[in-house]
Amino acid sequence: MCGIVGYLGNKNTKEILLDGLKELEYRGYDSAGIAVLQNNNFSNYKAVGKLINLEEKTKDFVTNSFAVGIGHTRWATHGKPTELNAHPHLGESSYVVHNGIIENYVSLKNELQSDGVKFLSQTDTEVIVHQFEKNLITAKDTFEAFSQTISQLQGAYAILLVTKGEDETIFFAKHGSPMLMGVNEENEKFFASSDTPLIGHAKEVNYFEDGDYGYVSKNEIIIYSKDKELQKPNFQTISTNRLSSQKNGYRFFMEKEIYEQSDVVSDTLMGRLGENEINFNEIDSTLFDDINEIKLCACGTSYHSALSASYMFERYAKIRCCVEIASEFRYRDPLMCKDTLFVVISQSGETADTLETLKMAKKEGLKTLVICNVDNSSMVRLADACILTRAGIEKGVASTKAFATQVSVFWMLSLYVAKLRDAMDANQLAKQIHLLREIPSSLKISDAIHEKIKRLSKRYLHGHGFFFIGRDIFFPLALEGALKLKEISYLHAEGYPSGEMKHGPIALADPELFTIALLPQHLLYEKSKSNVEELSARDSTICAISAIEFDKADDFIQINECQDYMLEFFEMMIVVQLLSLEISVRLGNDVDMPRNLAKSVTVE
Numbered sequence: 001m002c003g004i005v006g007y008l009g010n011k012n013t014k015e016i017l018l019d020g021l022k023e024l025e026y027r028g029y030d031s032a033g034i035a036v037l038q039n040n041n042f043s044n045y046k047a048v049g050k051l052i053n054l055e056e057k058t059k060d061f062v063t064n065s066f067a068v069g070i071g072h073t074r075w076a077t078h079g080k081p082t083e084l085n086a087h088p089h090l091g092e093s094s095y096v097v098h099n100g101i102i103e104n105y106v107s108l109k110n111e112l113q114s115d116g117v118k119f120l121s122q123t124d125t126e127v128i129v130h131q132f133e134k135n136l137i138t139a140k141d142t143f144e145a146f147s148q149t150i151s152q153l154q155g156a157y158a159i160l161l162v163t164k165g166e167d168e169t170i171f172f173a174k175h176g177s178p179m180l181m182g183v184n185e186e187n188e189k190f191f192a193s194s195d196t197p198l199i200g201h202a203k204e205v206n207y208f209e210d211g212d213y214g215y216v217s218k219n220e221i222i223i224y225s226k227d228k229e230l231q232k233p234n235f236q237t238i239s240t241n242r243l244s245s246q247k248n249g250y251r252f253f254m255e256k257e258i259y260e261q262s263d264v265v266s267d268t269l270m271g272r273l274g275e276n277e278i279n280f281n282e283i284d285s286t287l288f289d290d291i292n293e294i295k296l297c298a299c300g301t302s303y304h305s306a307l308s309a310s311y312m313f314e315r316y317a318k319i320r321c322c323v324e325i326a327s328e329f330r331y332r333d334p335l336m337c338k339d340t341l342f343v344v345i346s347q348s349g350e351t352a353d354t355l356e357t358l359k360m361a362k363k364e365g366l367k368t369l370v371i372c373n374v375d376n377s378s379m380v381r382l383a384d385a386c387i388l389t390r391a392g393i394e395k396g397v398a399s400t401k402a403f404a405t406q407v408s409v410f411w412m413l414s415l416y417v418a419k420l421r422d423a424m425d426a427n428q429l430a431k432q433i434h435l436l437r438e439i440p441s442s443l444k445i446s447d448a449i450h451e452k453i454k455r456l457s458k459r460y461l462h463g464h465g466f467f468f469i470g471r472d473i474f475f476p477l478a479l480e481g482a483l484k485l486k487e488i489s490y491l492h493a494e495g496y497p498s499g500e501m502k503h504g505p506i507a508l509a510d511p512e513l514f515t516i517a518l519l520p521q522h523l524l525y526e527k528s529k530s531n532v533e534e535l536s537a538r539d540s541t542i543c544a545i546s547a548i549e550f551d552k553a554d555d556f557i558q559i560n561e562c563q564d565y566m567l568e569f570f571e572m573m574i575v576v577q578l579l580s581l582e583i584s585v586r587l588g589n590d591v592d593m594p595r596n597l598a599k600s601v602t603v604e
């Protein structure tokens with residue numbers, strides 16, 4: 001949540017900060033701001049709404065000599081998205097940007113207010129800059145004041161601070177929110193919440209660990225660990241490929257990402273499919289020794305892929321599997337047993353609730369595995385083992401290709417575990433591997449189906465709600481379809497197991513209740529069909545998705561005939577993603593940056 005950037009160097013500071021924020025805008029877009037310290041003078045600009053408003057405000061602002069600058073794009077947690085609440089926040093002569101939540105801000109604020117400090121915003125962040133300036137009065141130097149301030153904060157943060165007394169320095173601290181620093185041979189220094197803003201600028205980057213704090217100046221990089229030990233930066237080379245983060249002619253990143261799924265899943269499968277076995281060279285099979293249960297924990301779309309995984313682990317690998325919503329798990333005093341493999345799933349690897357459950361499992365001594373899309377993310381660095389999903393950068397807030405690659409990884413992993421546990425014979429395994437190779441074809445999108453969905457979408461712009469229904473592994477897909485639709489169309493949608501409708505929800509059935517029915521030919525077709533017929537008999541408007549013609553539906557979207565229900569799963573996934581996209585487009589919504597959301601939820 002929120003994106004922060006920082007720059008120290010001789011180039012065009014304003015452009016570098018704004019370009020960096022553009023790359024991070026998906027993390028939050030309620031407001032944005034920059035503060036630049038040049039020749040001991042501050043320039044500060046803030047604007048409500050998308051970055052374009054800040055670009056407009058800063059169009060006459062020129063930075064052409066050495067400067068230090070910080071910038072922020074916000075997803076509001078404390079206080080409305082107003083200009084006063086936008087970062088950077090100002091003290092007397094310092095500015096701060098922050099991503100995360102300062103949990104003890106109320107007590108710090110009360111104390112500062114009783115000292116006579118006036119607060120301008122409703123944010124938790126503003127306490128940081130005032131506390132720093134208070135500490136400055138008694139500290140022996142600026143860094144001591146900054147270090148003291150950090151030690152007084154509780155919560156999650158990535159912080160950058162600049163101050164007039166030190167006009168060639170950026171102070172930083174990281175705990176629980178992502179941040180990295182990049183350098184190049186021109187001695188420029190860059191900070192950002194993720195690596196994309198640094199591509200093309202920095203040659204090497206240092207990913208900060210939780211508890212790191214310090215400062216950079218023209219010639220110094222000072223990093224202290226949480227134990228107050230001076231550290232050497234741990235530089236790694238950064239990719240130089242920014243191409244994948246552009247839209248390539250598609251209307252939206254989400255659309256591009258839906259179309260990319262066939263290719264990215266090929267990457268996910270690459271090198272992992274043997275003749276009669278699945279290879280995950282990145283994990284050691286001993287990870288599964290003495291394991292009798294798999295516990296999966298995640299949020300949102302990643303939670304839905306975890307639910308899909310639970311069907312596959314139990315069916316193929318014959319291992320007990322349970323799935324938990326991370327925000328629930330962390331506060332319910334869960335029992336954790338040593339014979340459980342704890343698996344977290346996350347596109348970003350930074351989701352605060354999921355990260356916390358990983359820490360809990362580690363603390364209890366469980367073996368841990370992360371299924372993640374972002375290498376070097378917090379979860380990847382923390383877990384005992386990691387499988388990367390290889391989806392590439394996902395920019396649309398509504399997750400699509402991350403889901404497809406997660407489900408593909410889980411399909412492979414369940415077979416990998418099946419082999420380890422002798423739960424599947426060689427023929428069945430070979431057949432499954434053959435099916436896995438077919439996923440990329442099932443994810444190819446024909447013009448005809450996209451056109452059909454585009455046309456159909458005009459009939460689904462109103463009504464009093466949507467039910468997405470499916471059985472078995474198509475139930476998590478129904479949940480995912482409903483989540484996609486509500487995220488970007490702002491229409492009410494629910495995912496339900498088809499067989500559950502008659503236990504209450506069917507009371508809502510009428511022509512204005514739209515049912516999106518997932519009817520796989522190869523899994524419980526007759527049972528699912530009867531459930532849809534029950535809704536049809538009550539005059540619910542039905543849009544059926546199936547390979548088999550279905551005459552009880554008002555609308556019908558035909559997928560290709562497939563050899564197996566898992567391939568039907570991927571075909572139907574494309575349909576529900578495109579349907580949400582086209583409904584959202586017709587409603588005139590911002591598909592890539594829907595209201596109230598952000599790509600990476602690094603606050604709880």
Ligand code: M6R
Binds near residue numbers: 299302350398483
């Ligand atoms: O990065 P993560 O996979 O941990 O994110 C979890 C959810 O915040 C995320 O899937 C969210 O639900 C998406 N907006 C769904 O499209």
